Amino acid sequence: MTQARYPLSGDKIILTGEHPVTIDGLDDCARFSLRIAPSQSAAASAALGLDLPVEIGGIASSTGRLALCLGPDEWFVLAAKADGAAIVSAFAEIYGQAPHSLVDVSHRETGIVIDGPLSALVLQSGIAFDLAAMPVGTGCRTLLDKAQIILMRETANRFRIEVWHSFSEHIWNFLAAVRREPEFNI
Amino acid sequence: MLLIRCPYCNAERPEVEFVYAGEAHIVRPVDPSQTDDDQWRDHLYVRNNARGLHFERWRHIHGCARFFNALRDTVSDKFVTTYKAGLPRPRIEDIKESM
Numbered sequence: 001m002t003q004a005r006y007p008l009s010g011d012k013i014i015l016t017g018e019h020p021v022t023i024d025g026l027d028d029c030a031r032f033s034l035r036i037a038p039s040q041s042a043a044a045s046a047a048l049g050l051d052l053p054v055e056i057g058g059i060a061s062s063t064g065r066l067a068l069c070l071g072p073d074e075w076f077v078l079a080a081k082a083d084g085a086a087i088v089s090a091f092a093e094i095y096g097q098a099p100h101s102l103v104d105v106s107h108r109e110t111g112i113v114i115d116g117p118l119s120a121l122v123l124q125s126g127i128a129f130d131l132a133a134m135p136v137g138t139g140c141r142t143l144l145d146k147a148q149i150i151l152m153r154e155t156a157n158r159f160r161i162e163v164w165h166s167f168s169e170h171i172w173n174f175l176a177a178v179r180r181e182p183e184f185n186i
Numbered sequence: 187m188l189l190i191r192c193p194y195c196n197a198e199r200p201e202v203e204f205v206y207a208g209e210a211h212i213v214r215p216v217d218p219s220q221t222d223d224d225q226w227r228d229h230l231y232v233r234n235n236a237r238g239l240h241f242e243r244w245r246h247i248h249g250c251a252r253f254f255n256a257l258r259d260t261v262s263d264k265f266v267t268t269y270k271a272g273l274p275r276p277r278i279e280d281i282k283e284s285m
Contacts, residue, residue, distance in 0.1 A: 056195045056250050071250035072194055128187055128200030140195070143202050143248050 026111035030084030032077040036100035043098035047090040057138040068139040112161040125178040207243040210255040
């Protein structure tokens with residue numbers, strides 16, 4: 001029997017002092033991978049209760065639900081765990097008019113928040129594009145070290161990572177290690 | 187590290203997010219059962235192997251996951267241009283004029 005496993009939930013690294021950085025393993029939430037033709041995204045927007053962003057990287061959020069546009073016809077949806085069933089039933093109702101694929105990937109991933117003035121510098125150790133050029137309120141799929149993640153920039157100094165469980169311990173240890181670099185002025 | 191412009195994301199992204207996917211603009215025979223062995227072999231395996239400018243497919247697998255086409259110089263490894271899948275092959279002369 002398979003069992004849900006949340007390796008990072010409740011884990012937290014808090015560093016105060018000259019270079020404060022917080023790395024926080026988030027509690028579980030509902031996650032969906034939504035694929036729908038862009039011409040029919042209005043129906044999905046109505047079912048979700050927010051306007052799906054059309055530009056890749058765009059984020060829209062409303063009443064605790066968040067949608068990130070990953071590709072021309074692909075969105076990543078985050079919601080509170082208790083809200084997941086409501087999203088599934090709302091999309092089931094529009095399936096006849098707007099065929100789509102809504103896959104529950106809640107169990108697949110885990111969330112990490114990295115917060116603090118040096119969070120961008122810490123993440124830049126493993127991300128190959130220029131994080132300084134990433135606007136606040138956008139997100140993308142990318143690679144951190146060798147693992148695929150979904151990265152969202154919530155504020156200038158606060159990032160959220162969504163990573164597959166099987167990579168999460170590697171990412172966690174990677175972040176824990178690189179955040180020591182500014183402490184030692186490396 | 188090379189930066190590759192993804193025509194779907196409209197952004198310069200690092201090459202580690204991409205994978206190469208062979209030569210572009212290979213047209214599959216409409217009715218494969220009507221082709222003889224040589225034609226089918228040519229379709230499957232025979233490629234240009236250009237030295238210089240080369241039209242090729244790439245996939246932004248760790249990003250938007252789309253396939254797109256690129257014109258790359260196989261000697262200098264420089265990407266001349268990228269464009270969305272399904273668009274016609276641009277004329278190299280036009281691109282050289284705009285460079």
